[in-house]
Amino acid sequence: MDVYQLQYFKTIAECSSLVEAAKRLHVSQPSLSRCIHKMEEELGTPLFDRVGRNIVLNGAGNVVLRYAQTALNTLDAIPTEVNNYLRDKEQTVNLFAPMPLADDGDALVEFTEKHPDILLRVGVGWLTPSLSMEAPDLMIFSSLEKPTGRNEVLLYEDRLMLAVSRKNPLSEQKEVALGELQNEDFIQPMPGTFTDILHGMYDEVGLRPHIISENQSYRQLSNFVSHNLAVSIVSPMTWYLSRNETIAYLPFSDVQRSRYICLRWPENTVLAHATFLLREHLIDYYKRLSKKVFGD
Template identity: 30%
Template sequence: MDLRDLRYFETIAELEHVGQAAERLHRTQPALTGAIRRLEKEAGAPLFERAGRGIRLTPAGKVMLRWAQRLRFDVEDAQREVGDIGRGLSGVVRLGIVPTAAQFQLPQAVRKLLAEAPDVRLKTTVALVDALMPMLRGGELDLVVGTEGRPEAGFVSRRLIEDHVVVAASTKHEIFRVTPTLKELARYRWVLQPPGAPTRDWLDHTFERRGLPRPDVQVESSTLHMLPLLIAETGLLSFVSRRHLDFSTGRYPLREVPLKEATMKRRLVITHRTNAYLPPAAERLMSLLGSE
């Protein structure tokens, strides 16, 4: 099978539309149709079927997609491994990392890595783990640092640190003049990440399980490093890593609202594809992140 045909097939399968795939790949629709016909002839089965205005994979197409991705990974890994021979700690490391780890773990690890290997280049994508894992599956990333989830076939994870997410407020907030309870917290407004973020969903469900309304969110922000400043400036409650409180001295002092039932424990892990080639620099970065 032609590797180029398989790459075209992957893009068509992703977009479920030949015309859109042609635009992305800068190829004509007949060229892509020809590639699919060649693959179907070799496979001995149709790979796509009509679905409304688009197309979708047949059962045979789903099997073909899995093997096409595996073949592409093998070719790309072989090229990288051969290129890395004799280069030592150099080359490119593609890292996906969640915001909290990017802020508090990554800088020191990168400082140490660059001191050992000044020729390494690091391409970093900062996002929530739900956005990073598809990129890892697709071979766009070598490593992902994120919150621990359910084990998934084809991936291996190594635990890094345990983190605690707590309710936080400005040191001047009136919540510190009373005994904090979930019912008391429900009286105030909040600044939180949007729904779908793991910490937001955990907090919402914590209130619901105790028969309380979800936190009254006045400000939503997907940018975590903005939360401490927003908490201090607005007087709103928030839900952030305890690590933020250690860095909130000076102009914007914050304080934890001590409440066990509103403290979320989570583990950060570093994940890669099970059989993927990892450049020596990626292996070293994993080690440095694990030593923090």
């Protein structure tokens, strides 16, 4: 059964006449008769009863009509739905950002204030995108190397510092030697790329840190430091976003490490206008924020 059969069947049912249906459809009456006969053979039952000069649907015919109308309505809706999808896609951006970068709501609030008609769909996580949405249009990620891909751009260089409570005497210093912190308790994230960087720093200065907790919650890390329970090597840019006035950030005098926060988009694609606007906004936003945090 194809769409033409369903359309012919529906029109005949509406007209209750093969002659009138043939006129409306601009086809021959024999063609309609063959169409109905084929449908009745396929279904194994008559679909119309003859009443005088007219033909009317019987019980089986009414069942077929109900499904025929649903099928035809669905087919009619396809162009509209596709156009709606394309329109919405132009005005929707799927962004993936790992925690705790995803906590930086200011960047997205600022963008939405400028472009309230654009829908932002943000997926967050610690490792890789596992989104219940389409593949990301933009993805923020960290790397030990500067981005080199044609579909990547550097948002900022994150120079690692020591976060200490302002209750800690270390907070009065302008800088600190990591190798001299053997008497301090440390807290750090769960093992991963970031902690690999930390272990490299410890090894370089010969420090065996006393780690009292590993925690993947940025807020828990911050709370431990704020309450002077531990110190932590952190991304100052990320921690700056919390605006926690009880924490001081000290550069290291004996070891330097950076990680690079980057933005990536799909290769070999033309960015939708909304995606382009968000990309340019993020580049500008983090450039401004980097100047605030690092003064350059």
